[in-house]
Amino acid sequence: MTLALDAAAQDLLFREARTANTFTDEPVSDEQIQAIYDLVKYAPTAMNQQPLRITLVRSPEARERLVNLMSDGNKAKTAAAPLVAILAQDNEFHHELPTLFPHFPQAKDVVFAERPAREASAAMNATLQAAYFIIGVRAAGLAAGPMLGYDAAGINKEFFADGDHSVVTVINIGKPGEDAWYPRSPRLAYDEVVTTV
């Protein structure tokens, strides 16, 4: 037993979990999203900056606006999923930094004074958090269907009027439905990925 994590958890999070393209009608509650967030919020980001922001697209009107901005292959499943979440980075995350990272209160003004530095850092760290969130969705016994095919500028304009947020991924969430996935595609072998120096 090389891993400390129990086998059922390994299956739930990694081995049996799959990216879903269809879902049942079973709704996903705010309580479930809160439980996911309250678990994955502990995973690390650089200087604890936590730039991820999550928009739950629940109203039919907002769902329609989002579907119109998805690429053609993603429209039908985004329209049909029980819940759709827009994961975005807050490019003004530095305002919270003196509270979030009290070890280095000057970081806000020294490291992140310029917007390009903030955007680069927010992109990386919100992407880490998006991965943690996908694992969290699986921890809730749900399937995630993360997508990158959309009009990003359109989503940023339509859903983040402040001009300070950039979409990282859009994720369909729910219980997997009929024919929810293709056969699993191959993974690279250990020796193709890991080298020792």
Next chain:
Amino acid sequence: MTLALDAAAQDLLFREARTANTFTDEPVSDEQIQAIYDLVKYAPTAMNQQPLRITLVRSPEARERLVNLMSDGNKAKTAAAPLVAILAQDNEFHHELPTLFPHFPQAKDVVFAERPAREASAAMNATLQAAYFIIGVRAAGLAAGPMLGYDAAGINKEFFADGDHSVVTVINIGKPGEDAWYPRSPRLAYDEVVTTV
């Protein structure tokens, strides 16, 4: 019970796991890294592209070259950790794509013909995989100490002579040692992160 993942696994991966700054002398074996990789390799990337590459820095000579490229605050812990891994993105990942994503064999030449498109996609997807890897280190009962403070251009040149890899993060790995971490810094509350439209 809102989550399907058992409480012990929640603690192991998220609630009790911490970013470690000191480690015991207990070595980290190749078998442990292989078990981690063989678990987290199943987590999703866009078009299954899997651009993450991992370099285990085991020889004293390589460790010294790496330590010299870390920022001052990271030198001592990088020198002392039982194992240090350089996580990098392969900017030429598209060569594997027809095998990895047989649903869309043209992607290699249509979507990823140009290096900037490959670098952007590799950055995002290798970052997702870096997050999965951190979770995997914790799944092995180990602590991860991911770092971003280093001379990135120097690491790319020193460790990836082909010019085709870019460092994503450097991670110290081992059993946490004495005073391994600060008190946990605050996390944003659900209502600060999640909005509904």
